[in-house]
Amino acid sequence: MAYSDKVIDHYTNPRNVGTLDKASHKVGTGLVGAPECGDVMRLQIQVDDNNVITDAKFKTFGCGSAIASSSLATEWLKGKSIDDAMKIDNMDIVEELALPPVKIHCSVLAEDAIKAAINDYRVKNGMEPIASEKVHH
Numbered sequence: 001m002a003y004s005d006k007v008i009d010h011y012t013n014p015r016n017v018g019t020l021d022k023a024s025h026k027v028g029t030g031l032v033g034a035p036e037c038g039d040v041m042r043l044q045i046q047v048d049d050n051n052v053i054t055d056a057k058f059k060t061f062g063c064g065s066a067i068a069s070s071s072l073a074t075e076w077l078k079g080k081s082i083d084d085a086m087k088i089d090n091m092d093i094v095e096e097l098a099l100p101p102v103k104i105h106c107s108v109l110a111e112d113a114i115k116a117a118i119n120d121y122r123v124k125n126g127m128e129p130i131a132s133e134k135v136h137h
């Protein structure tokens, strides 16, 4: 299977690898695993007083597509409000990275990690978590 140039770019030069202070109430942390393969992704967001994401970091123990998906996700998250970030769809990632069908679950992992991080932030700050009703492709 051939990886797209964008996957290889993000895989060899991942953006925003790292850790934010989990204890801060301005940081949301999402930790998710893919049942299909056992890969694990942690994605964190730093949010300002206007609910805008000012920073995002990830650590992914997984395949190249999962690393590329989370790297891309952190780029997309910066500057977005948490409401807009909630709308990021795994199929946007699939399209941007030209992931093949067997790698779609890797992008689902990134979407789930984004939503988990936002909900962690919401709960920490007295907001209701948003249920994800989505059926993944």
Ligand code: FES
Pocket: 034, 036, 037, 038, 039, 062, 063, 064, 065, 066, 103, 105, 106, 109
């Ligand atoms: Fe499982 Fe990519 S193969 S996350």
